[in-house]
Amino acid sequence: MKTIEVHAAPSEYILKEGAFELLEEKLQQRGIQSILVVTGTKSYEAAKAYWPEMPSMTETFYTYQGECSFAEIDKVVTRAKEVDAIVALGGGKVIDLVKAAANELHKQVIVLPTLASNCAPWTPLSVIYDNEGAFHHYDIYPIATSLLLVEPKLLLHAPRDLFVAGIGDTLAKWYEADVQLRTIEHLPVPLMISYEAAKQCKELLLRDSKEALRAMDEGVLNDAFIQVVEVMFIYAGMVGGYGDHYGRTAGAHAVHNGLTALEESHALLHGVKVAYGICVQLMLENRPEEVQALRAFYEELHLPQTLKELGLTEVTAQQLQEVAEKTTIPTESIHLMPIGEITSERVLEAMQELEQLV
Secondary structure, three states: OOOOOOOOOOOOEEEOOOHHHHHHHHHHHOOOOEEEEEEOHHHHHHHOOOOOOOOOOEEEEEEOOOOOEHHHHHHHHHHHOOOOEEEEEEOHHHHHHHHHHHHHHOOEEEEEEOOOOOOOOOOOEEEEEOOOOOEEEEEEOOOOOOEEEEOHHHHHOOOHHHHHHHHHHHHHHHHHHHHHHOOOOOOOHHHHHHHHHHHHHHHHHHHHHHHHHHHHHHOOOOHHHHHHHHHHHHHHHHHHHHHHHHOOOOHHHHHHHHHOOOHHHOOOOHHHHHHHHHHHHHHHOOOHHHHHHOHHHHHHHOOOOOHHHHOOOOOOHHHHHHHHHHHOOOOOHHHHOOOOOOOHHHHHHHHHHHHHHO
């Protein structure tokens, strides 16, 4: 078995109404006097009503251009050289961008998420895209986020489709961990923690997602919404944090990365493509019955199980071949699945069989 490196959690995590009002005090506790706040146009618009007055802080704001790319990382690094810490005020790409820049500068990372759509607030990891918006690689950092402050009311009023995509992304935690961990006879404790967290990702999402979405639709916090948010942040983060390479990504995310070969897919949300990738992975595992078992849940949340449901109806055979080839490049996580050699031909066949099944 490969050596497992545990990247457990942020140093401090608080979820409560009014959490952002704690920011100045928490920064002072860390000896921070100046911050660069990295945000997006929509993120800042959503969060500005919650942003606290901090008379003791020197604040500089930077609005990123929509991608955690090499060019954007360089811009943040340039602006953050003279500050004590970098604050991420936004969604997953803003947070990944801040983590990447802070790692280069050895600065503390402070995360204030404006939506719940993945485990980016929890994990010391960034997904890096090239300057054209295609997936390039992901980096894992030696130091975790210093502070994670979560304002649930801000997340409640975030775009519903991003929340649904986050559910799809988090559901993959179970399938991508299970395919690897179920084959290991004697699990060390970190992998036990990872496996249990992955199991809870599936069970709690299947149980609570409907009620959590009702909270968003009605604009009223409920226990299910808080539960799903913490599943997305904490349990999902623990799967990879304790599971390392056994718990991060496998087939579903590799399919997502393969889909980025299609320019038409760039407008689709990450978690939506991952949700489709779960089904392709299950077909590769020869588990069509599990695809069928998920059908009702997918339909209820309007998650896609086919290319047609993804809206990719005009994809040519040649383009599908390109997706399959990008999914199976030698460095891709799909090869972590212990199900024999996985070729582009096998992936292409799985996608075609999925279309027929569903």
